[in-house]
Amino acid sequence: MAILALKDVVVRYGVGTDESVTALDGVSLTIEPGSFVVALGASGCGKTTLLNLMAGFLQPTSGSATLDGRPIEGPGSERGVVFQHGALMPWLNVIDNVAFGLRLKGMPRKGRYERARAMLRLVGLEGMEERRIWQLSGGMRQRVGVARALTADPDVLLMDEPLGALDALTREQMQELILDVWMRTRKSIFFITHGIDEAVFMAGKLLVMSPRPGRIVAAIDLEFGRQFTEGAKAGQIKAQPEFVAMRERVKEFVFSSHQLAEATL
């Protein structure tokens, strides 16, 4: 299993122009094998920039991004990405979307469908193989996105606000589904959200981020997600006084870091 690490990362957009913006400033973090790391913050605090670095869509202005000590130089199938709006391919049906990564590797159809079916079962979409993408609900599309990323068997799963566009009910179901997938596959997951409740519930390690410039202002170890994977009901976990207290504490962190950023503007 691989370790993904960022060290003293700075990302500036528009360097050399008048409108140079510092998106990330001195960010360091490590994603240990099998951990569930959540980045929480309002829009504009560099969460997606962080993910783009890990995925290899973006290179840091300074500092380093490494996977097992090797610098990340571009996208690669050992780092799977789940996108906010799915980024599925409408010209392919469900199973061909899920098997897309294996097709790129030249695996014969039989083998890749076998593996794609297993992943669809994992996300609860068996029987939907032949469906067209536009026939699926938002929640189902995100499950296809998760299955597609898993089919390539990555070491790390990078999720960019995958539940951001879903309604509240579907969102809670998807939180449980993703925790379930995490437990069964034992992948490392990096998960972005702006939902405080969601972040506290799911995170093994919670990173609170502040905007302008994007920084990590707090790293908190949590275990509500683990309680869920060990069999506790989500509703019971969220009703615990410990959960409520932690949620309030995190909320304060988020708001105070925002006020700080506003004050320095």
Place this chain on the structure above:
Amino acid sequence: MSDVTRLASPEIDLSVPPLGARRLLGRRTYVAKVSLATCAAVVVLWWLAAWLEVVPAMFLPSPVAVTAKFFAVSSDGFQDATLSQHLLASVGRVIVALGGAIILGVVLGFAMHVSETARGVVEPLLEFYRPIPPLAYLPLVIIWFGIGELAKILVIFLGILPSIIIATNEGLTSVPHDTVNAARSLGATRLQVIQLVLLPHALPNIMTGTRIGLGTGWATLVAAELVAATRGLGFMIKGAADFLVTDVVILGILVIAAVAIVMELALRLIQRTLAPWQGHQ
């Protein structure tokens, strides 16, 4: 207060009728009915005008006369070729020109998308010749390429090409970043991104460009066949006009319209089959 009770009373149906498939279908058949009635009305008016001899038959032959001419030209021919031979010559030219334009248009559209140099080369040339009517550069094409098939096909081809290049390019620039990134994060090479993401994404646009181009192609056809052709619908019309055989002129126009409609419908069918996701995303 009474307003409120009235609104809530059961006699008034407040529900909005659903805009379901059935309603949509109903509307479509309604439009089809109106279209059919319009066509019928035009034919009736035409027939009336000819029958009452509003204008001399030499200038406006009746629908009956044109229909009779259709059978006469189909079997006996006009100017040394039957109608189907004229038709085949024209359709052949349009199809060869269209095929060439699709191949070169798609290639150039892709080249412009992936290479700034290619964009720099193609864009000014394209924007220079695109607004010029084919009739204006036809003489030059003839001076350069002679009066054979090549010049005719070339003019039609040049008429079709811009719409396909532009449509292809448009389809490529609208590819979402995330979709390309998704493929890259699954390990796609540059070539695989082009083949498996860019091409299928641009396909509906390419098809639309082809349909628009085909319209231009037919428009250019008659012009191309005005010069030194021995066969073709444009040639037939021109020849008939020279001798004031008005019924053959009208016949030629109707045949061109009919063939263009058939080709357009065929392309729409292909588009729906190849890109069923269009309009859903």
